[in-house]
Amino acid sequence: MNFMSYSDMSQIQILAFGPKAIVINWPAIISKDINAHINKVNQCIHQQFEDLIIESVCTYSSITIYFNITIEPIVINEINEHLKNEKINLPDESKHINWNIPVCYDASFGLDIEGVAKVHSLSVNEVIKLHTEPLYYVYFLGFLPGFPYLGELNEKLYTPRLKTPRLHTPKGSVAIGDKQTGIYPSNSPGGWNIIGRSPINIFNQLESQPALFSQGDSLKFHAIDLKSYESLLKRIDKGDFSKEELMIQVKE
């Protein structure tokens, strides 16, 4: 992805989303560069229009801004001008963390791992190997509180969603849905293929930062056996576990 192609503000499109929200669209492409760029633009907009904004949501290639006022065309023009003139090359101020997330791929958790292996004519061990290799990038959080939209799933593991979604996908389930993989932060209905389970809490509403992951973080899965899963779960339940243990690296 050429830098100009996404920093060129003539490519963006601002659309109304009801009287109090706007959507700023970049070309609909899943790219780390665009995603990192829009998050910087989002910071700039917040700095400039702080008093008018309730909150904003960045996704792959769009920013939605929720305002506390009805948006007059003049504000849209102002944002447009601001984006055109602003040199969006400020340093990314947020800390990004590389996480190392333990997953037990035992068939008692990974209800669909054999099915996934079969679809791709792979062994279960090969599925685990392919799933634990990449460094996944967190594009944004959505779907469920704390749920990370991850990129970089190996093509060999692309698997269609279940024909009939499960009414109950347990908390911690690690799953594959089409070209995506992710972790369920809580019990939920779900149509993805469950291949394992992590004992880690990725969302805790009692903490000041409830979600473990943030946009721009990266994560790697590593396989643990059933025994390690259970001893880790015990430690977590007792409160004898710190999330620092999961950090490989903090990028300032």
Added chain:
Amino acid sequence: MIQVLLAGVYSTIQDLGRFGHRNIGVPVSGSMDQYSAFIANSLVGNSNHAAVLEMTFNGPFLKFNKNATIAIVGSPIKIKLNDNLLAQNSVITINKGDTMSLGTISHGVRSYLAIAGGFNTEVAINSRSYYPGITHKSQLKKGDIIHFNCHKQTEILNRSSVHLDEQHFSNKTLQVYPAPEFHTLSTEIKAKILRKKLIVSSSSNRMAYKFESPITIGPGDSINEIITSSVQPGTVQLTPSGEIIVLMRDCQTTGGYARIFQLTEQSINQLSQKTTASELKFSLVNSHKTNNI
């Protein structure tokens, strides 16, 4: 405090909602019909930030272990204080030890009980609105104890009552603004949707309202999914198979279906009172502000 002797089909505590955390996937939530909740709070002298009890289809059976002043506003609900039938939309004085039985809700879906001082339940991520996985409770259960804040009796006009806007419950038109993908639809599909008689499906809930029978998509026409982007309460989605979905207060923060309309706040409130099989239509808000950006 209030003791819950029977919980009702689906009773929850709600306030104006949970803001500031949509970027980590936390839904907004809050009272489905904020108009009724607002009137209920006003009657008992609360600010509109006070938490209320949202009752769905029917109400709970409650025992008050403290004096209280309450008001019940929304779709018609049978109210019995001890053995006396009472009217809604007016201030009700409760004495310690009283029991209140809230019966079936008719001609609508939801009714709101506001209590002077407001409910004092758990605050999770800046809001008392129940949501599974955010608050410990996701709905009222038999045996629950609900606390409420004390208040100064003098602030409330005793026996005050209000007349609600009848239109709020009878209106059959959903006012909508065009949403980001509206302009991507063909003229034919736009017209079909605006002409469509929407019949509320029984699978509607706090997350979304759905409608019977999708619109038919002619040959050569198509509705595309979008790259996952933001959605909000009141967003109207159109699926590739022509199904129309209106997202409501507990909706997810992001979604992949085309966003064709955004309901006005008033229409979100009004839709939340529509029973299964109600017939509705969309009508575009005539606004230069939203059309010409």
